[in-house]
Amino acid sequence: MAALVVAIFMGGTVGGVRTSDRVRPVPVIRLAPCTCPPRYDLWGDQRACPSPRELAVARSMDMPVAIRSACVTIGFLSAAGAVAQGYPTKAVRLVTDGSAGGGGDVLARIVVAELAKVLNQQVIVENRPGAGGTLAPPVVLRAPADGYTLLQITVAAAANVTLRPNLPYDLLNDFSAISQVASGPAVVVVHPSLPVRSIKELIALTRARPGEVNYSSAGTGSSTFLGAELFNHAARVNLVQVAYRGGAPALVGVVSGETAVMFSPLGSSLPLLNRGALRALAVTTSGRVPAIANVPTVAESGVPAYEFSNWYGWFARAGTPGDSINTIQSALVSVLGRPNVAQRLSDLGYLPVGSKPGEFAAYVKENVDRLRTVLQPQRRPGGAR
Template structure:
C-alpha cells in the first residue's frame, strides 16, 4: 500500500511540474521593458516649449542606446487632442505624454473632455518649471510692477496685456495678476507666443506674461524689459529680476510646470522605472545646462508627489479660469 501511495505522489508531482513548465517558460520569455521605442506625445506643435523640453528629455533617456524615445506632436484644442489619445492608449509604458500646466487649466476650461484629467492618467514625474516673466517694450515708461499697477488704477481698462491665446498659461497668469492687484487691464489673445511678443516689442501691446524660454533672447537683446517673474522664487536665468510676490503681491504664484503622464493602469513597476530614468536624465549636467539655456529649471518628483500636485493645481486655477470668464475655443 505504501508503494502505491508513493507512486501516486510521484505521478501527481510529475503532472504538476509539467503543468507549471509552460507557464514558467512563457514568463521567462516576456521581453524586458523597454523592448521597443517609447512614444512621447507632445500635445502642442513643434518648436513649442513643451516640444523643446520633450526632445531634450527624450534624447537623454535614449542615450544609452537600448531603446528609442520618439517625440510625436499631436497639437489641437489646447492640448486636449493629444491627451485624449494617450488616455485611450494601452497602459504598457510605450505611450507617454508630456503635459504642461495647461493640463490642470483644461480641467475647468473645457466643460466636456474626452478623458478624466485625474482618473485616466498615471502620473510619472514632474520634469521642469518654466517661469513666465512680465515684459514690456524696452522703451516703455513702466519700470516696475508698481508702475503698471499705478497706471492701471489711474485709467481702468486702458492698459492691455497680450497672451498666446485664451486659456493659455500666458493668459491665466495675467488674470491671476489682475485678481490679486485689483486692477482692470484688457486681455488681447493671439494665436501664439511669437505673435504676441512681436506686438509688445513693436509697442502695439502694453505687456505680456511670456514664458522665459521665449522672452529671454529679446530681454538680452534689449528689445524687451523684464519686470517680474511669476514663480514663488526668482528664476535662475533672470536672477536680478524680482518675483511678482516680491513686488508687492505676496500671495501671487503662477508656475508653468511640465510633467510626464502615462495612461491609467500602467503597471507600478513600469511607472517607477520611468521615474528613475527621468530622474537620471534630469540630474545629468548637460541636460541641466540645456534646460537652463531655455529658461527652464529641472523639477523631478515622485509619482505620488506629482499626483498630489496636479490635484492642487486644478483647485488653485479653477477660480481664476471661472473669474476670467474665458471659454474653450475663444
C-alpha cells in the same frame, strides 16, 4: 558561464593569480538545467546552473573560495541581465501637446534623447498640437495601459478642466502622473515706452487707467494667459487680454508696442531683454531665477500671494503597471540630473524638476483647484469665454 568555469578549472587567471598554481586539476562540472522558478532564477532566465548535488560535489573537492565566488558573481550578473530585459522591451511613444519646434517639443526631444540611452530603447516624440492642448490626451487614452504610450502636457491642461468642461477625458482620473519634468519660469515684460519700471508702478497705472492697459497672450488657456489672469486676481487689477495665434506673434505684439505687457516665457524673452527691446519688471516664480538674478519676483514686488510658472509633466494612462511608471520616473530623474541636460534646459529657460508620481499628482490637483477659483467666473456655457 560554463565556458568561464571550464577556463578556471583548466588553468587561467583569477584576480591576477594563476589558478593552476593554486588548485589541482578537477573534472569539469556538468551543468544540469536549472529547476528554479524563472522569476527567481539567480543564474539568468533559461540558463544552466549546478544542481544541489553537483554543488555538494564541488564543495567536497575543496573548490577554492575564489572560484566559488566567481561562480556566484556570474549568477548575479546574469540576474541583472534578466532584470534589464523587463520593461521596456520595445520603443516608447511620447505624445506631446506642443507643435514641432515649439518650446515643449524641444524640451521633450532633449530629454528623450538621453532617456533612450538609459532605457536602451527608442523613445519617439509624437506632436498633437491644437485645440488648446486637448488633442494629445485622447491619443494616450485610446492606447493600451501598458506604459508604451506616454503623455507630455503643461499647465494648460489644468486650466482646461475649467475652461473646457466637455472634454472627452478626465485629467485627474484617466491618467496616472509620472513626474514633472521641468518648470518654465515667466517674466513680466513691458514695451520700453510704457512709463513703468516696477510691478507697483504697473498696478498703479492699471488702476488709474482701468480697461486701457492690455497684455499679449498666446490664447485663452495658454501659460501666457494664465500668468496674467492670476496676476489680475492677486493684484486686483484688470489687464485686458489681446489674444494672438501663438506665443511668437504675442511676443511680437509687445515688442512692436501693439500691446503693453506680457507674461512671457523666460526662454523666449531673454534675448530681447538682453538687446533692450523689452524691459523686465519681475519674474513670476516664488524665487529669483539665476539667468536674470537682478530681476525681483512678483511676490517681493508687492503681490505676496502671486506665484506662477508653466509646468511640463509626463503621464501614463490610468491602469499602467506601477513598475513601469517607476521605471520611467527613475530614468527621468537620472537624465535630468546629468550636467549636459541640465545646462541645455537652463539655456532655454527651463528648470529641471523630476518629482515623484505622488508628489506630481498632488501638484496637478492643486493647480486644477487653484485655477478653477480664478477662471470659473470667466467661463461661459460650452467652454466659451
